[in-house]
Amino acid sequence: MSFSIVDELFELRKEQTKQNSYIAESIFQKRIMSLIINNIEKHVQLTAEEKQLFLSKTEIQHYKAKSILLSSGEICKHSYFVNSGILRSFNINDNIVEHVLNFACEGWWIGDMYSLISQKPGNLFIEVLEDAELVLLSKENQNQLYTEIPKLERFFRILTENALVANQERLMDNLSLSAEERFDKFCKRYPGLIQRIPQKQIASYIGVTPEFFSKMKSKLLRK
Amino acid sequence: MSFSIVDELFELRKEQTKQNSYIAESIFQKRIMSLIINNIEKHVQLTAEEKQLFLSKTEIQHYKAKSILLSSGEICKHSYFVNSGILRSFNINDNIVEHVLNFACEGWWIGDMYSLISQKPGNLFIEVLEDAELVLLSKENQNQLYTEIPKLERFFRILTENALVANQERLMDNLSLSAEERFDKFCKRYPGLIQRIPQKQIASYIGVTPEFFSKMKSKLLRK
DNA sequence: AATGGCACTTAACCTAGATTAAGAAAATTA
DNA sequence: TAATTTTCTTAATCTAGGTTAAGTGCCATT
Numbered sequence: 001m002s003f004s005i006v007d008e009l010f011e012l013r014k015e016q017t018k019q020n021s022y023i024a025e026s027i028f029q030k031r032i033m034s035l036i037i038n039n040i041e042k043h044v045q046l047t048a049e050e051k052q053l054f055l056s057k058t059e060i061q062h063y064k065a066k067s068i069l070l071s072s073g074e075i076c077k078h079s080y081f082v083n084s085g086i087l088r089s090f091n092i093n094d095n096i097v098e099h100v101l102n103f104a105c106e107g108w109w110i111g112d113m114y115s116l117i118s119q120k121p122g123n124l125f126i127e128v129l130e131d132a133e134l135v136l137l138s139k140e141n142q143n144q145l146y147t148e149i150p151k152l153e154r155f156f157r158i159l160t161e162n163a164l165v166a167n168q169e170r171l172m173d174n175l176s177l178s179a180e181e182r183f184d185k186f187c188k189r190y191p192g193l194i195q196r197i198p199q200k201q202i203a204s205y206i207g208v209t210p211e212f213f214s215k216m217k218s219k220l221l222r223k
Numbered sequence: 224m225s226f227s228i229v230d231e232l233f234e235l236r237k238e239q240t241k242q243n244s245y246i247a248e249s250i251f252q253k254r255i256m257s258l259i260i261n262n263i264e265k266h267v268q269l270t271a272e273e274k275q276l277f278l279s280k281t282e283i284q285h286y287k288a289k290s291i292l293l294s295s296g297e298i299c300k301h302s303y304f305v306n307s308g309i310l311r312s313f314n315i316n317d318n319i320v321e322h323v324l325n326f327a328c329e330g331w332w333i334g335d336m337y338s339l340i341s342q343k344p345g346n347l348f349i350e351v352l353e354d355a356e357l358v359l360l361s362k363e364n365q366n367q368l369y370t371e372i373p374k375l376e377r378f379f380r381i382l383t384e385n386a387l388v389a390n391q392e393r394l395m396d397n398l399s400l401s402a403e404e405r406f407d408k409f410c411k412r413y414p415g416l417i418q419r420i421p422q423k424q425i426a427s428y429i430g431v432t433p434e435f436f437s438k439m440k441s442k443l444l445r446k
Numbered sequence: 447a448a449t450g451g452c453a454c455t456t457a458a459c460c461t462a463g464a465t466t467a468a469g470a471a472a473a474t475t476a
Numbered sequence: 477t478a479a480t481t482t483t484c485t486t487a488a489t490c491t492a493g494g495t496t497a498a499g500t501g502c503c504a505t506t
């Protein structure tokens with residue numbers, strides 16, 4: 001999981017009141033949640049009760065940059081939806097080299113799909129790159145929701161289809177494009193991310209060493 | 224689409240009667256169809272009526288090797304399930320180089336997922352590598368089935384999840400493994416395929432030139 | 447303000463795999 | 477059966493990107 005639909009809802013969050021009253025807090029919660037609900041409603045429509053039910057099965061957590069949400073060898077228990085901040089999933093091969101599978105910023109889902117569906121230990125790490133607010137949906141709750149609200153089964157089918165299409169395209173790109181062209185595609189896929197994460201992460205995503213990426217970048221600037 | 228679940232049902236087909244009577248023909252049809260039904264029932268159980276409904280929405284077609292089922296620029300109208308034979312999906316980049324996205328043999332699904340879900344022109348070709356018998360499921364019928372038999376929505380969700388996991392693994396492999404190691408993984412993913420398709424197709428799948436593949440192979444044999 | 451740890455750069459050298467070309471073997475087709 | 481097209485092999489040469497190493501700048505702690 002981790003896919004390609006971002007939306008414009010964040011604007012809402014900017015209106016956050018600073019008040020501490022119980023009521024303000026509750027409104028705040030609603031606004032936070034509307035990002036994920038809106039994300040879902042891009043594909044399926046939910047009734048008020050269904051939204052309520054869905055939200056009751058999720059929880060919000062805050063994580064500091066550098067937190068590790070999942071390590072290689074662990075079983076992935078949750079799908080994570082990003083309200084704010086940036087995460088990445090990556091693996092580490094024998095040579096102690098990291099490879100980024102996906103980034104996730106506002107409005108994206110992330111998780112270790114293999115471990116999530118098999119409930120076996122995976123080989124991915126999930127790390128927070130920038131302080132993040134996440135919506136957690138446990139594997140069990142997700143399964144319950146599939147039968148309680150069949151529309152959600154549709155939603156996640158569509159989500160997964162989109163993720164697959166994006167992945168296939170990236171795979172073909174890796175087979176046929178140069179590092180420079182892949183960097184170009186990265187910029188389009190994750191607009192604005194270049195300013196927010198260390199460039200060694202981008203190098204790892206497009207599949208080159210930080211040294212080569214640096215060389216390539218300065219060549220691009222000289223143009 | 225095109226994913227990683229194969230099953231052992233082909234055995235059934237070997238019992239095919241050669242008789243031409245109406246009855247034998249009907250039994251034959253049932254056996255053909257039981258491959259796809261069995262494939263579905265690995266993940267969800269269907270009633271007799273549901274199976275009937277599902278089958279009524281599919282059609283069987285036979286294609287000769289070298290047939291092109293889909294070309295770049297066309298809109299993909301069907302998901303294809305392989306009863307027998309071998310297909311591949313691939314794209315062609317500027318340099319007129321082909322890259323294989325997927326192979327599909329008995330018990331696998333194949334299609335251009337991007338074009339299928341967006342109903343826009345895709346950039347994949349789908350070609351028959353070995354005379355094939357396919358079950359065709361049109362996009363419209365597939366959508367109807369989702370609402371008529373919600374269990375099928377679950378089936379295709381699971382199918383897509385598995386395809387995504389396989390794709391992610393291949394992507395990471397391409398980033399971190401040598402051509403030799405990727406060839407090794409190919410052999411495991413598509414056992415028996417090495418004998419059935421030209422090796423330039425395998426080279427294209429693992430992402431090397433036919434020349435390099437040949438060199439690599441003779442090096443492996445010398446060991 | 448000093449220390450250590452990252453992230454980034456530069457540069458010399460190295461290698462997996464690409465390219466080009468030409469011939470041999472195998473498979474299609476006539 | 478021969479003719480033609482494809483596939484496969486071998487070999488020389490080339491290059492995108494890797495490796496190693498050393499140095500710079502930038503924070504975060506103390």
